[in-house]
Amino acid sequence: xxxxxxxxxxxxxxxxxxxxxxxxxxxxxxxxxxxxxxxxxxxxxxxxxxxxxxxxxxxxxxxxxxxxxxxxxxxxxxxxxxxxxxxxxxxxxxxxxxxxxxxxxxxxxxxxxxxxxxxxxxxxxxxxxxxxxxxxxxxxxxxxxxxxxxxxxxxxxxxxxxxxxxxxxxxxxxxxxxxxxxxxxxxxxxxxxxxxxxxxxxxxxxxxxxxxxxxxxxxxxxxxxxxxxxxxxxxxxxxxxxxxxxxxxxxxxxxxxxxxxxxxxxxxxxxxxxxxxxxxxxxxxxxxxxxxxxxxxxxxxxxxxxxxxxxxxxxxxxxxxxxxxxxxxxxxxxxxxxxxx
Numbered sequence: 001x002x003x004x005x006x007x008x009x010x011x012x013x014x015x016x017x018x019x020x021x022x023x024x025x026x027x028x029x030x031x032x033x034x035x036x037x038x039x040x041x042x043x044x045x046x047x048x049x050x051x052x053x054x055x056x057x058x059x060x061x062x063x064x065x066x067x068x069x070x071x072x073x074x075x076x077x078x079x080x081x082x083x084x085x086x087x088x089x090x091x092x093x094x095x096x097x098x099x100x101x102x103x104x105x106x107x108x109x110x111x112x113x114x115x116x117x118x119x120x121x122x123x124x125x126x127x128x129x130x131x132x133x134x135x136x137x138x139x140x141x142x143x144x145x146x147x148x149x150x151x152x153x154x155x156x157x158x159x160x161x162x163x164x165x166x167x168x169x170x171x172x173x174x175x176x177x178x179x180x181x182x183x184x185x186x187x188x189x190x191x192x193x194x195x196x197x198x199x200x201x202x203x204x205x206x207x208x209x210x211x212x213x214x215x216x217x218x219x220x221x222x223x224x225x226x227x228x229x230x231x232x233x234x235x236x237x238x239x240x241x242x243x244x245x246x247x248x249x250x251x252x253x254x255x256x257x258x259x260x261x262x263x264x265x266x267x268x269x270x271x272x273x274x275x276x277x278x279x280x281x282x283x284x285x286x287x288x289x290x291x292x293x294x295x296x297x298x299x300x301x302x303x304x305x306x307x308x309x310x311x312x313x314x315x316x317x318x319x320x321x322x323x324x325x326x327x328x329x330x331x332x333x334x335x336x337x338x339x340x341x
Contacts (some may be wrong), residue, residue, distance in 0.1 A: 001046040006089045007031060007055050009092025014039075015093040017101055026090060031055055031241060036062050043068075049100035049107065051075055057112045071100050075105035076266070087118055112217075113230035120200060121227040126328050127193035128270060134186040141183070142236065148172060158187060197223055207232075211323050213333035215288040216281040221274045225323055228271045238324040246316040272316070279315035283308075290335035292318055 001024075002017045016025040030038040036059060040048075049071040050056055060070045070252070073096065078079055099106050103215055138160055142152050150172065155163045161184040165173060201219045208222035235241055242248055246266035252259065265272070281287055283296045292315060300311035314337040328334060 001044065002097050003046050003048045004095065004100060005048060005050040005097065006094045007050055007059065007094040008052050009054070011089075012055075012059075013089040013093045015090070016142070017094075017097050021098070021101060023094065025331040026093075028089075030322070031059075033062060035059070040066055040190055045069070047071065047104075048289065049073060049096045049102055051078060052110055052112075052214070057118055058115050058241065060112055060116055069106050071107060071109045072112055076108075078107070111230060111234050113227065117227050117230055118168065121197060121224070123193065123200075123225050124227070124268070125218075127190060127197070130186050130190055130193070134190070135153060137179055137183050137186070141179055144176060157183070161187075187221075189193075194220075194270065195228050205326060207330070209328050210330050210333075214319070214322065214326070215276040215290060215293075215335065217319070217323065218229045218278075220277055221271075224271050224274055228268050228325065229311075229324070232324065232327045238321045238328065241324045243319045245274065245275070245320050247275070247313060247320060274315040274317050278313060278319055280314045282315055282319075283312060288335070291321040291337055292322070 001119065003020075004017075006013045011028045012031045013028045015023060016028070018024050027039075029035040040063060042320040043066075045067050047069045050073065050075040051060065052072050052075055052113075056072050061074050063070045078096075078099075091152075096107075101189045112242055112292060115236075134157060138157060141164065145152050145168070150168065152164050153167060158223045161180040164180055165177065168176060198219055201212075201223050205223060207220065209225050211217055211222035211225060212219060228242075229235075229241065235244070243264075244267050246264045248264060250261040250264050252261060279296070280295050282290075287293050299314055
């Protein structure tokens, strides 16, 4: 049997096909662990397909523990479902089942990380949320002070609240003081997240220590990299990681027309942004000399308005490949590989 599931936030719909491709059952179940257990525990072993989404991580893991073959489809490959003019939960479940029955490769199945890895990754995403909230609060405080004739001093976010309270007049201090207190509180919480991330890299994910050897890569980036990819065996070639993270150029070739396009920007946005930040540090004034830095600076020196930005993206793609190779081999990082060879 082949079963297609259209996952919903409250209710999920399913469609079951027999060996001849005939619909033998339709229905829905609660999108909860107890709902999945109720409907699929006593079911004979089947191929079950679903779209990647909010609930697909824990649902697929629970179904695999029951012994079913689970396929998590890449959403980008299901435009016939998402762009259909007769879209509904019931129809979507049947289409997913028919795709999976015909050929699972059509769905370009993805590999999910485990629930434990997702919980650790949630810690990183929560930290990122507080960082973004703090940045928005700092910008708002600066903007609210300007109409009153005050330009707040340049300061790092670590001591921004303290420095502002020292220069604000009583009227503005009364209005902006509560916001500054929240900024200071968020800074303390971010430090707490950083300590927790450091503890995770040293205890539960020691393989990240090899990645931190690369100049410009810190504990946050190393842990995010390991948790986002989930498993180093996921990719046969390290070069595939750059494509997975959307750092390869798009292509639209037809005949003699083959324009140079930007990167695909597929995959995880946050990890891609972290790698770009690392690449920016590698090419920056404080970056340590290495073969990667020299290669990136050579690209940036070719001229043009976008040459440096292109060089940063290219170095980020190199970093994605390099980190996976180090993760697989656990070999020490050699800044000047060609010289050492």
